[in-house]
Amino acid sequence: MSYHPASVIPIIKPSMGEPETRAASRPILSGWVTQGPEVAAFEKEFAAWAGAKYACAVSSCTAALHLALLAVGVRPGDEVITVSHTFIATANSICYSGAHPIFVDIEPGSFNLNPDLLEEAITEKTRAVLCVHQMGMPCRLETILETAKRHSLPVIEDAACAVGSQILWKGEWQKIGRPHGDIACFSFHPRKVITTGDGGMITTSNPEWDRKFRIWRHNGMEIPDELRHRSQEVIFESYPEIGFNYRMTDIQAAVGREQLKRLDGIVKRRRVLADRYRKLLSSNSDIKTPEEPSWARSNWQSYCVRLSADLDQKQVMQLMLDQKVATRRGIMCVHREPAYRQAGWRPRENGALRESEQAQEHSILLPLYPEMTESDQDYVVEVLKQACEAVQA
Numbered sequence: 001m002s003y004h005p006a007s008v009i010p011i012i013k014p015s016m017g018e019p020e021t022r023a024a025s026r027p028i029l030s031g032w033v034t035q036g037p038e039v040a041a042f043e044k045e046f047a048a049w050a051g052a053k054y055a056c057a058v059s060s061c062t063a064a065l066h067l068a069l070l071a072v073g074v075r076p077g078d079e080v081i082t083v084s085h086t087f088i089a090t091a092n093s094i095c096y097s098g099a100h101p102i103f104v105d106i107e108p109g110s111f112n113l114n115p116d117l118l119e120e121a122i123t124e125k126t127r128a129v130l131c132v133h134q135m136g137m138p139c140r141l142e143t144i145l146e147t148a149k150r151h152s153l154p155v156i157e158d159a160a161c162a163v164g165s166q167i168l169w170k171g172e173w174q175k176i177g178r179p180h181g182d183i184a185c186f187s188f189h190p191r192k193v194i195t196t197g198d199g200g201m202i203t204t205s206n207p208e209w210d211r212k213f214r215i216w217r218h219n220g221m222e223i224p225d226e227l228r229h230r231s232q233e234v235i236f237e238s239y240p241e242i243g244f245n246y247r248m249t250d251i252q253a254a255v256g257r258e259q260l261k262r263l264d265g266i267v268k269r270r271r272v273l274a275d276r277y278r279k280l281l282s283s284n285s286d287i288k289t290p291e292e293p294s295w296a297r298s299n300w301q302s303y304c305v306r307l308s309a310d311l312d313q314k315q316v317m318q319l320m321l322d323q324k325v326a327t328r329r330g331i332m333c334v335h336r337e338p339a340y341r342q343a344g345w346r347p348r349e350n351g352a353l354r355e356s357e358q359a360q361e362h363s364i365l366l367p368l369y370p371e372m373t374e375s376d377q378d379y380v381v382e383v384l385k386q387a388c389e390a391v392q393a
């Protein structure tokens with residue numbers, strides 16, 4: 001190989017720079033550093049960008065999911081249907097509300113909830129469906145919504161990874177997060193496509209829920225800081241409900257506004273690189289590239305390839321790291337983690353989550369970020385192919 005990277009090729013690298021630095025200094029110099037005008041502007045701009053009626057900024061997507069579950073009426077003892085094949089925060093948010101996660105298996109091609117398994121998971125205790133657009137790939141929302149509607153169940157979209165992904169909806173391409181379900185939740189963690197350090201956003205068309213999100217994120221206080229700040233008269237606040245501290249800071253929001261301006265360009269570049277991966281890996285029988293259905297446009301938050309079952313995943317990853325290419329193993333299975341095993345969580349029947357487990361054991365995530373050069377990418381592909389051959393030998 002003639003090309004050698006100067007340092008390890010990372011799995012992701014945030015696209016930030018001078019504009020974000022300048023934006024972050026705005027609230028610092030103004031003295032209003034949390035839940036202020038930058039947050040309000042970020043919410044407005046995000047809603048307009050997504051085509052959503054309301055957008056409420058919070059401290060993380062985990063916080064967003066918690067509030068979404070509370071808004072649709074999830075209470076202790078209820079069941080919420082979701083996937084095990086997800087970041088643990090999806091399931092944790094269900095536990096925060098006192099409800100139990102009910103895990104259904106995924107489709108091997110899309111790594112997303114298999115809608116054919118949804119109906120049989122519904123019981124009289126089911127209160128909501130929490131579906132995930134895993135790694136940015138839209139899940140089969142139309143079928144999920146159809147089934148949920150038949151049982152009068154609200155649908156929350158865990159869109160943590162899916163900012164900038166699109167779905168073909170009634171003949172028109174629409175952004176994930178309008179939302180198509182009842183509520184959608186986004187993450188701005190650095191591992192996602194745009195970042196505010198940490199941060200989250202909740203979109204909905206329901207004004208009552210949006211009002212509640214704003215009270216809950218602010219320890220249950222009824223009067224927003226902004227209103228009290230602007231008022232010429234003395235106002236005493238009240239606390240109608242117990243809330244949380246899920247506020248986003250103005251420093252985060254100022255950075256988020258700059259990130260939002262970059263988003264379309266970031267997604268465009270990620271899609272070009274993902275398509276290049278597909279072509280470069282298409283002839284290799286040991287490596288299966290992910291599928292994008294005709295009705296979905298992924299932001300490719302993660303590029304996940306499946307290795308043939310006889311290849312040792314960890315060995316392949318180690319050989320790649322030895323050659324300065326960082327990878328991650330396939331998405332975790334929440335039901336296999338001690339926290340959930342100790343809580344007594346078990347699949348309803350043996351093998352019920354087989355596809356989820358297989359995906360975790362046999363897939364790896366490859367580096368993908370806008371600044372990645374074609375030479376970097378060619379190098380990753382070469383190193384991956386060599387590692388597969390070496391492990392097989």
Ligand SMILES: *Cc1c(COP(=O)(O)O)cnc(C)c1O
Nearest residue numbers: 060061062087089090160187189
């Ligand atoms: C990252 C992630 C979350 C959590 O997002 P935070 O902003 O870190 O709280 C939730 N669900 C999924 C699917 C994720 O990938």
